[in-house]
Amino acid sequence: MAESLLVAAAESLIGKLASAAVQQASLVVGVHRDLQRMKDTMDLVKAFLLDADQKKPHSNALRVWLRQIKRVFSDADNIVDDFECEALRRHLVNTHGSFSRKVSRFISTSNPLMFRLRMAHEIKDINERLTKVAADGHMFGLQMIHNDTRAMHVREMTHSHVNPSNIVGREHDKQNIIKLLVQDGHDQCLSVIPIVGMGGLGKTTLAKLVFNDANIDQCFTLKMWACLSNDFELRNVLIKILNSLNPAYEEFKNYEIEQLQNRLRNILQRQKFLLVLDDVWNENIGKWNELKEIIDVGAEGSKVLVTTRSHSTAAIMHTKPFNSYPLERLSEEESFSLFVKLAFEEGEVKKYPQLLEIGKEIVKKCRGTPLAVKTLGSSLFSRVDRIEWESIRDNEIWNLPQNENDILPALEISYDRLPSYLKPCFASFSLFEEDDKISSFMCVNMWEALGFLPPLKEKETIVDVANHFLHDLLSRSFLMDFIDFGDRYYEFKLHDLVRDVAIYVAKGEFQTIYSTSSTIYEHVQHVRFMKNNLLGQALVPTSLKTLIFPNNATNEVFLNDVVSRCKYLRYLDLSYSEYESLPHYIGKLKHLRHLSVAHNEKLKELPNSICGLQNLKTFNFRGCTKLQELPKGIRKLINIRQLSITTKQTYLPKNTIGNMISLEKLKFTSCENFESLFEGVQLSRLRTLEIDDCGNLKSLSSHVVTKLEYLGILNCGKLDMSLGLGNKIPDLCLNSVDFQNLSQLVTLPQWLQGCMNTLHSLRIYDCENLEELPEWLSTGICLKLLDIYNCPKLLSLPENMHHLTTLEHLEVENCPELFKRYLPGVGQEWQKISHIKKVVIKS
Template identity: 60%
Template sequence: MIQLQKPLPIAFLFLPLLKLMAESLLFSSAESLLGKLASAALQEASLAFGVNRDLELMKETMTFIRGVLLDAEKKNSQSSALKEWLIQVKCVFSDAEDIVDDFECEALRKHTVNTYGSCSRKVCRFFSSSNPVVYRLRMAHHIQDINIRLTKLASQRSMFSLQIIDQDTRVVHVREMTHSHVNPSNVIGREHDKQEIIKLLVQGDHGQSLSIIPIVGMGGLGKTTLAKLVFNDPIIHACFPLRMWVCVTNEFELRNVLIKILNSVPNPTRENFNNFEIEQLQILLRNTLEGYKSLLVLDDVWNEDPARWDELREIIDIGVEGSKILVTTRSQKVAAIMHTKSSKSYLLGCLSEKDSLSLFMKYAFEDGDEMKHPQLLKIGKEIVKKCGGLPLAVKTVGSSLFLMVDEREWESVRDNEIWNLKQNVKGILPALKLSYDQLPSYLKPCFASLSLYQKDIYFYSSQVCMLWGGLGFLPPPKASESMANVATQLLHELWSRSFLSEYEDFGGDCRFKLHDLVFDLAIYIAKGEFDIIHPNPNLYKNAHHLLFMNDNLLDQALLPSSLRIFIFTGGPSNENFLNTLVSRCKFLRILILDWSEYVSLPRFIGKLKHLRFLSLWNNENLMEVPDSVCKLQNLQTLNLEGCIKLQKLPKGLANLVSLRYLGITTIEPTFPEKEVASLTSLEDLRFCRCDNLESLFKGIQLHTLKGLSLQDCKSLKMVSFHAIKNLEVLVIAQCNKLELSMGLSNEILDSRLKLLILRGLPSLATLPRWLQGSANSLQSLVIEECMNLEELPDWLPTLNCLQQLVVRYCPNLLSLPDNIHHVTNLKVINVTGSSELWKRYRPRVGQDWHKISHVNLVCYDESENEKEFS
């Protein structure tokens, strides 16, 4: 469900304990950098500055080094010398990336001058650069220095006997091959899941000869154990005369899979199939299956190639009605490829806290001994909560505490991350690491960066898009795509591989959580590059990414000049330090100064030409942002929301040619609309506490804008909705004077709106008719704290794409439309705080429950957690 509280600033989502990117991400960095070196834009810039030969040499040497990185990362723990070599490779690659980005900045500067300079000398002066000859010589010197370092590192690689692996096709065979036996007494909390899957297996198939049922879930949930329970159940024995168990793991080569299946069939002659050709194997397998209703379990499937699966299915499907294949996989994509129309995937959930505790006691205590140690049991309950319902985590932690009776040992486990426990190959970290190792290179840094967020919070694709954009992780969008679309696609891929939980797509934005153990994995992967500041300066002198709570803790002289991310989470502000930061750290990509007390920013901030993300959220003392900010052509995110004393916006916003997100709070009565209208990359525009603004968007068009948020703008009366043709997300909150008809009267627009949030609008009595224009696009409609809302219109069912309807804290809304049952795609209705609606539509007992019985009804009880009812 949507959290309808005000969104937190991104800085508040960052952890107070940050770790660094380990060498395991070095191959991904190399891939990204080599891609930039091969780009047409960089080739053109290198020719213009006469350094193309030097850059070509850099690319060749980097390619040479990249070839052994995967092998080096595998052997890293075996040699301190190799570890040091990888650290040096990482440093030189980082410096090379700064050089490449510098060329990109220069190319963008020239483009801006060429675009605007012909009509304005001021623009030329505004973007004046240092002497081109001096710049060329300086860059050539830097490139030559990097090439010398690269050549030395390349010559040293022979010292470590490294193999060349050009493709990131790492396959980790840590997991043991599985088998079909399991002791049911060792399994707790899966009886319901077992019965549900048995039902799916034994039910009729409507004439279909073969159906597939995937069990899907993250590593450590017990998918294999559950499949074993089902496989050995007497009902399954009676229903399927022929049963086969195959552990597929990372292999899906047809010949090997056929051999494994044949080896799983009772074979009195113990024939060796390894010498058979594929044609012989498929004939033998089809003859074996003929006439038998069979169950085949394919455990731990990773293959995402539909062609390979179709090839196997054609051999297995011999026309025996009722035959089934049960698949276990961590990938939603695998499940989508394999399941048939008559079947559906079974999404395996976590254990309840009660079952988790029972499982924990089984592994942590001798039978009955838990009653002898009530204090240990109390601590154990807290440990179990941290395991998040994952059976493998519960068993691993419980086993590590077996026969220990010292309370301090238990408290140490409770207060430490799970990977700090003594682990073996069966531990939770290796189980999750298997999933991580299957990620393609471009997803690995994206996943690792999620370690920046807090545990146990929802976060949104719009926030992640800004972060990944600032870090340079997002590939360029294709035609008609936005950067938000690109980020959402990457998030969806992570979700399909079970790395994200509670994933919900609202249209235009999505939200999700990280399971605690997945979050722990992200921190484990990311360690080495992100640091919190402590008084000991040695902890950050080589850091690239810093977060700290007090800028007085930093010794300015030791501030690393290579810093990429700097985050200050609020409190008294040291202006001298900020001046040093901006002047010294010229390679900053992300600068977050949320909740700080700065009155102004250094005027030379415009020299941070690499900066992509600048957030000043809720700087309530800030009175001025220098115009030089508009020199930052690489800037993608500029957040000035909550800067309530800001006298004026910086001049020259039109020059921010890369800007995608703009958040504004201003006391000015007007808004530089024409400048903003010229921003051809702008996707998300937010106004917050702009108390003197009365109207927006007269006489302009915002063709690229996908998201618009209007919050707490007390004087705003009119918004020209015509100006935003491609809007997908619209938020209107606490804008009491705003004319909700948007100047459209009863006109119905052909709109692309996917998500609409209306909050705190006392004038809202019913929905405006223009919303009908979103009939073929709107997925989520959220109405909150609209005290005078009395009805929802009868035309609501025309919103045929609507999946989620939220009407929270709307006490005067007494009923839903009588034809609400015609909203056939509706999945969830949330009536939190709307007591009359809850009474009327409460499941099974409400007088009108039958009208919405096809959806989940959600109501929030203040004394409990949010509940869902089906």
């Protein structure tokens, strides 16, 4: 199935070959005509691939042909990337004067004549191979299709919580579950009710509907949600439950089990609580009893709601008089109603009676499974070609042998209908684990590094394009639990069946190594190792483009081998490793776009050769607390877009980051010796700034804030929050602000009033001396999210909170006075915030 990614590879290569930078470099090197021939032949091959992708290859000969194309494309991509490197080097020399001539001397590793000869020879070889595979395309009866009709479509964005109006056929189930939860527990302190059913039926969605219902809020003083998937190890379960009560995960990850269970028992003691354990697979009754003994300390009427596919799990966990709640399939009528809601624009359905009849037949094949109905309905949204609908109804995938509960055919058809440029992005999800929270920033970094994103249009950013892709995948129902945090930052999860599809389609291209018995595919390009002891077990292919190391990696021999052999790496992640130094050869990885050594607490220095990585877009050495200083040549990384820094230096020289003309996102973490930042430094493209745990920082130059879209100031107790502006209110374009653990904060700084026309998200955590939120906060015309956590001196919210008509999410926790005043339904000032769509008030 990885062959389905070839169309996207062809499109990416054709786009690169047509770029002005490669065209110009090819003229200089003298191979322009040869590269144009490569592009033309690739256009022909792509036309065959579009037909092969839609027909599905069944013959072994066709599969062999596709594998040949994959190898040619991979080699061609490396050659074209060489040209992009050369084009970038020349651009830096031509546009940045004497400084860049120094850069050029530093980073140029090629003798011009030798480079020209090598390129000419390699391009000739690629053209010969391409011509052969293009000629072979006619042998398989493939037609030439020049346009991919699977266009992008994007719906309105959903809210972070489940929207009951988007759920069909579960109201009766919801009311039944609520009745079970609120009824007397018959003298049992802890009652357990499992919702059991096959994958894709909507067990988690149903649990969310129940969890967010107002009746549940009134019945239980404490609510917790923990998604367990395949992980029922006691320590991890306790951390997940505690983390649902307090989002500061870092607080618990170093606790021993004894500390964890004591902390949780103290919280639950005599509280009437509801705990949801989502996606449980454990069938070991001993493990369940161990957990139950710890949490069985709440008040009478406390309940545990479990979702599981396993009847054995349900049997060992449920408590009498409550039995398991079996979740049934949707009826055909309910399925069709859901399908219509997703496939048609509102008010358009009556225009297409023929499509409705075809839709009924498609829905029958989904056999009452909401996930199957949603993905297929979403894939047909705004598509009104009858032939297109019939092709789904008559797809031969439905005829393949299936288990009774198998919904993968429906999901695979939905995948097939993705535009070619979305397929490699979707396949990359196979590298993430079950229940991982995937951030949009992860996607941006990976997709940019691997060349999955198209060339930018005018005024477009990489983040814009990547988020547009994510919105399209969301609109097709491939993503769930999608949360918008503002600042163009999102988090989401994958349903495990959707992840199964990603693993299936990515086979041979992306691979996660779980055990020593795993065989690394011969031509795999993207690899993630899950455990430290797997490093060095097998020789990785030299064509590798992505390599993600496991936490606590220590095998220096393997690291040295990879860095010296895999010269085409684009994405290298060594986060949470335990290396004291990095190989000098790392500076030879001229194709590298993303490098992370974040939270490598043993790393003492970075080799200066890193400063020769002219293509590097993202460099993260945040949390490297033993790092004494930055490499002296780091200013030469003028192509960097994101930089995350930890250092023991007392200051940053002006030219350290001042020369980074492409810098958009900058983070400082644990730079404990800094006293001031950004004096005399201009960063015209900087849009995101986060300063965390810089305990001696006293001043921050105000000019840096004026163009920011996101500002986070965390654990900087000595920082003058007025930024030297006094009562001045500058024009700002901030749309997201985080303040955390700022003991000097008594009220919000006056300058923040300058972004009341743009601010979407404001989060204030652990500001123990905060006494008021100024009345001007209620003038925010865009504010959607307001979170306030652990601000015990804060007595009230602004008087005119009702003016915040755009506010959708208000969460207040561990603010005793606010808890009394604004408790939903009963607080004396509840009416001020009753218009807000989602309100969470916790003691």
